[in-house]
Amino acid sequence: MKRLLDKIMLLDLFAGLGITFRHLWKRKVTVQYPEERMEPAHRFRGMFRLDEDRCIKCTLCARDCPIDIIYIDWHQEVNPETEKKEKLLDRFDIDIQRCMFCGLCEEACPTTPKSIWLTSKTYELASYERWQNLFVDMEELQDWKIRPKYTDEEIA
Amino acid sequence: MTDEILTGADQYETLFGVEEMELNFGPQHPATHGVLRLKMKIDGERIVDCYPIIGYLHRGTEKLFELHPFFQNVPHTDRMDYVAAATNNLAYVGAVEKLLGLVVPPRARYIRTILSELQRISSHLLWLATHAIDIGAMTPFFYTFRERELVLDLFEEYCGARLTLNCMRPGGQPYDLTVGWAEKSAAFVDSFPAKVDEYEGLLTENRIWKKRTIGIGMLPPEVALEYGVTGPMLRGSGIQWDIRKAMPYEAYDEVEFEVPVFTNCDTYDRYLVRMEEMRQSASIVKQCLDKLPEGPIMAKRPRVLKAPKEGEVYHSVEGPKGEIGFYIVGDGTANPYRCRVRPPSLYNIQVLPEMVRGGLIADLVAVIGTTDIVLGEVDR
Amino acid sequence: MEGIKEVIGPTLFHYALAPALKIAVLLVAVLTLIAYTTFAERKILGFLQVRTGPNRVGPWGVLQPIADVAKLLVKQDIMPTQAVRWAYVLAPCLVVGPALVIFSVIPFGPSAEVTGNMNWFITDVNVGLLFVVAMATIGVYGLILGGWASNNKFSLLGGLRSAAQMISYEVPQGFSLVVPLLMAGTMSLSGIVDAQIEQGRWFVFAFFPFGLLAFFIYFVAGVAESNRNPFDLPEAESELVAGFHTEYSGMRFALFFLGEYANMIVISAVAVTLFLGGWSRPFSSVESLSFLDLGFLPGGMGGLVWFTLKLLVFLFVYIWFRGTFPRYRFDQLMDLGWKWMIPAALIAIAGTGLFKILIR
Numbered sequence: 001m002k003r004l005l006d007k008i009m010l011l012d013l014f015a016g017l018g019i020t021f022r023h024l025w026k027r028k029v030t031v032q033y034p035e036e037r038m039e040p041a042h043r044f045r046g047m048f049r050l051d052e053d054r055c056i057k058c059t060l061c062a063r064d065c066p067i068d069i070i071y072i073d074w075h076q077e078v079n080p081e082t083e084k085k086e087k088l089l090d091r092f093d094i095d096i097q098r099c100m101f102c103g104l105c106e107e108a109c110p111t112t113p114k115s116i117w118l119t120s121k122t123y124e125l126a127s128y129e130r131w132q133n134l135f136v137d138m139e140e141l142q143d144w145k146i147r148p149k150y151t152d153e154e155i156a
Numbered sequence: 157m158t159d160e161i162l163t164g165a166d167q168y169e170t171l172f173g174v175e176e177m178e179l180n181f182g183p184q185h186p187a188t189h190g191v192l193r194l195k196m197k198i199d200g201e202r203i204v205d206c207y208p209i210i211g212y213l214h215r216g217t218e219k220l221f222e223l224h225p226f227f228q229n230v231p232h233t234d235r236m237d238y239v240a241a242a243t244n245n246l247a248y249v250g251a252v253e254k255l256l257g258l259v260v261p262p263r264a265r266y267i268r269t270i271l272s273e274l275q276r277i278s279s280h281l282l283w284l285a286t287h288a289i290d291i292g293a294m295t296p297f298f299y300t301f302r303e304r305e306l307v308l309d310l311f312e313e314y315c316g317a318r319l320t321l322n323c324m325r326p327g328g329q330p331y332d333l334t335v336g337w338a339e340k341s342a343a344f345v346d347s348f349p350a351k352v353d354e355y356e357g358l359l360t361e362n363r364i365w366k367k368r369t370i371g372i373g374m375l376p377p378e379v380a381l382e383y384g385v386t387g388p389m390l391r392g393s394g395i396q397w398d399i400r401k402a403m404p405y406e407a408y409d410e411v412e413f414e415v416p417v418f419t420n421c422d423t424y425d426r427y428l429v430r431m432e433e434m435r436q437s438a439s440i441v442k443q444c445l446d447k448l449p450e451g452p453i454m455a456k457r458p459r460v461l462k463a464p465k466e467g468e469v470y471h472s473v474e475g476p477k478g479e480i481g482f483y484i485v486g487d488g489t490a491n492p493y494r495c496r497v498r499p500p501s502l503y504n505i506q507v508l509p510e511m512v513r514g515g516l517i518a519d520l521v522a523v524i525g526t527t528d529i530v531l532g533e534v535d536r
Numbered sequence: 537m538e539g540i541k542e543v544i545g546p547t548l549f550h551y552a553l554a555p556a557l558k559i560a561v562l563l564v565a566v567l568t569l570i571a572y573t574t575f576a577e578r579k580i581l582g583f584l585q586v587r588t589g590p591n592r593v594g595p596w597g598v599l600q601p602i603a604d605v606a607k608l609l610v611k612q613d614i615m616p617t618q619a620v621r622w623a624y625v626l627a628p629c630l631v632v633g634p635a636l637v638i639f640s641v642i643p644f645g646p647s648a649e650v651t652g653n654m655n656w657f658i659t660d661v662n663v664g665l666l667f668v669v670a671m672a673t674i675g676v677y678g679l680i681l682g683g684w685a686s687n688n689k690f691s692l693l694g695g696l697r698s699a700a701q702m703i704s705y706e707v708p709q710g711f712s713l714v715v716p717l718l719m720a721g722t723m724s725l726s727g728i729v730d731a732q733i734e735q736g737r738w739f740v741f742a743f744f745p746f747g748l749l750a751f752f753i754y755f756v757a758g759v760a761e762s763n764r765n766p767f768d769l770p771e772a773e774s775e776l777v778a779g780f781h782t783e784y785s786g787m788r789f790a791l792f793f794l795g796e797y798a799n800m801i802v803i804s805a806v807a808v809t810l811f812l813g814g815w816s817r818p819f820s821s822v823e824s825l826s827f828l829d830l831g832f833l834p835g836g837m838g839g840l841v842w843f844t845l846k847l848l849v850f851l852f853v854y855i856w857f858r859g860t861f862p863r864y865r866f867d868q869l870m871d872l873g874w875k876w877m878i879p880a881a882l883i884a885i886a887g888t889g890l891f892k893i894l895i896r
Binding site for chain 2: 858863866
């Protein structure tokens with residue numbers, strides 16, 4: 001009997017209408033993008049940063065990359081001031097076309113704190129030209145004049 | 157070529173003897189959940205036969221696996237079923253651990269269970285969103301994505317990425333839980349069943365929804381077993397088979413949960429199975445969070461993971477779409493010799509012609525939605 | 537006004553100039569209302585879906601329809617080479633035209649005897665109801681032609697489905713329109729409104745439950761007529777891309793779009809007139825509430841205000857339906873129309889007739 005009444009009075013449809021009507025008055029979840037920006041979490045894997053001074057040129061990051069996009073060249077030289085042999089970085093390029101931001105290079109780096117890290121919380125990587133910002137070389141990785149929005153944070 | 161392959165249509169007598177129309181439900185279509193191509197023979201609105209053509213998203217993943225050592229392949233597994241990346245990771249690292257004989261510490265096992273169940277919730281929310289919008293109800297899409305954002309935020313806080321997680325390594329976990337993560341996930345799963353009630357209120361009793369899904373896409377259990385279908389498709393046809401109960405892995409034998417099984421073999425039952433699974437996943441996460449043991453998160457393992465010579469292993473887990481399996485053959489070096497993936501969507505999509513033959517085009521869309529395929533997995 | 541009347545003569549004034557002015561004002565008003573209905577739909581759908589709708593183009597996005605119109609006007613006008621040219625061009629016009637024509641018989645306010653100077657309608661055909669049904673039926677041709685002329689299998693399917701749907705829902709719609717006819721005793725639309733005022737209650741509440749049943753059937757058949765969710769299979773995005781208007785772009789598509797919303801508004805307007813008392817205020821028989829007549833507005837505009845308010849409620853219900861329900865499959869839709877609505881409409885007619893006999 002109740003089922004018959006339900007069927008005729010279309011109660012299930014009105015229940016659905018009620019649910020959507022209640023949502024009219026709820027707070028909207030839209031984030032108005034350029035004005036409000038959602039801040040990613042601490043461990044968010046964004047764009048790279050390199051610190052040349054901390055780097056010991058072990059090339060573990062290049063070896064661990066699943067797609068082999070890190071290119072490192074170094075040579076040994078005698079430093080005239082300290083009279084000791086040390087390694088100098090010639091080239092540290094990353095091919096951003098293929099990078100999947102997996103974080104394995106960061107995990108492989110043996111220094112503390114890490115010399116290459118991804119937690120710069122930057123995900124706005126678009127550029128206006130096709131040839132810009134596809135290969136990032138050593139200077140850009142450190143200075144980042146092209147990326148004004150980033151946090152200078154070091155990972156924990 | 158396709159005339160030979162399309163079976164069952166040779167002696168079909170159309171009413172009034174008119175010709176059938178061949179329709180290409182192309183790779184670019186809003187309803188095919190990816191780049192699936194369906195060659196269909198239709199007679200007016202009835203589908204006479206249907207032939208899925210796949211391969212538009214093939215990326216050579218299995219070949220890529222052979223080129224790099226074991227732990228470097230984990231990001232590649234994320235991208236197969238990109239909606240449920242954690243279960244892919246879990247299947248792969250489980251297989252590698254079986255091959256290499258690594259024992260995972262209990263805390264890592266619990267964390268993996270939590271991540272895997274959260275991923276199941278997220279994948280089912282996406283399934284509900286797309287299924288509902290294919291059938292015409294637009295609003296569940298937005299409501300489910302609102303919840304999905306919360307899950308993705310949890311993942312982001314744990315491992316740094318929202319979709320392609322890379323959150324497990326052979327031997328354990330790379331990171332421990334951050335401060336406050338356990339509280340946040342507990343808050344999420346506490347509020348989740350009320351949200352599921354909301355979606356059910358909009359859809360489950362709705363007469364239009366019932367008319368569109370009851371009796372559509374019938375999959376008899378014998379046919380399902382013959383084709384190797386797994387996951388909610390199988391459980392909607394009455395067969396009680398869930399790898400989490402049958403061959404437990406990680407921490408599933410230490411938590412209590414039910415596996416929903418419905419017997420009507422139609423779309424409505426598969427919908428009910430998945431809704432109930434979401435609730436059960438929330439309860440599993442709650443139990444794991446309560447019982448989380450302390451301890452290390454990474455097993456003691458050698459610096460370079462070398463497979464034993466002539467070792468081969470097959471390990472499968474219950475993903476949101478079905479059984480994901482990895483068959484890895486090692487040859488004594490650090491790279492796998494062969495790594496074959498058993499993707500659930502590939503086997504689920506084989507039954508698509510069986511389910512839609514004789515139905516209408518509108519039903520085809522509902523059936524593709526209920527099959528819950530992800531083309532990244534089908535094509536790898 | 538009086539000067540012009542003297543110059544051109546009273547007949548020309550009453551039969552040519554005044555209606556022409558009214559038509560011009562009405563067209564502008566209706567077209568603006570259509571444009572802002574599209575905006576309201578996007579905004580309200582957004583709110584139902586816990587998101588803000590468009591809000592960039594003006595304060596709260598209010599200038600969005602203007603941006604939309606501008607975009608559609610400057611779009612490239614593509615026509616498929618194999619398309620049938622005359623049908624392709626004619627189809628959008630056949631969808632919009634009849635919908636706008638129906639507005640000429642709908643009363644927005646009292647007639648000249650009450651207000652003293654002006655009729656608040658363009659014309660009062662004494663078979664107004666029949667005229668409405670006839671014009672609604674012509675709209676079907678536009679859809680069939682549009683689907684066929686595009687030379688596209690998907691569009692053809694969409695056009696055929698849409699035509700079948702519209703024709704099968706014309707029948708319950710027509711039947712349910714007989715009920716206010718019986719209750720009022722006249723076919724003229726302003727006569728029906730006057731009858732509601734005279735009888736002191738709106739026809740939706742008359743002869744309970746048959747008035748309500750007739751209203752419900754009319755509204756649901758109206759939703760099906762204008763191809764809106766839950767009956768919008770012909771334009772279901774997830775199945776046939778866009779159905780019969782897939783191949784149209786630019787201004788032609790804008791006309792189809794306009795036609796759909798015009799249909800929506802017209803059906804709401806007719807429902808308001810026939811069942812909800814048109815331009816009269818609620819409780820029109822209660823003297824103490826006569827301030828609700830808004831007599832302070834010049835020239836009887838109070839009627840227009842009430843009419844617009846009721847119309848807006850209906851438009852909100854249309855949008856609310858779109859945001860909530862899934863879509864009916866095509867054969868289930870036809871089932872519903874032929875097997876359930878026609879018997880229900882016949883019951884409504886029989887019940888009303890019975891009531892009328894008993895009451896007399």
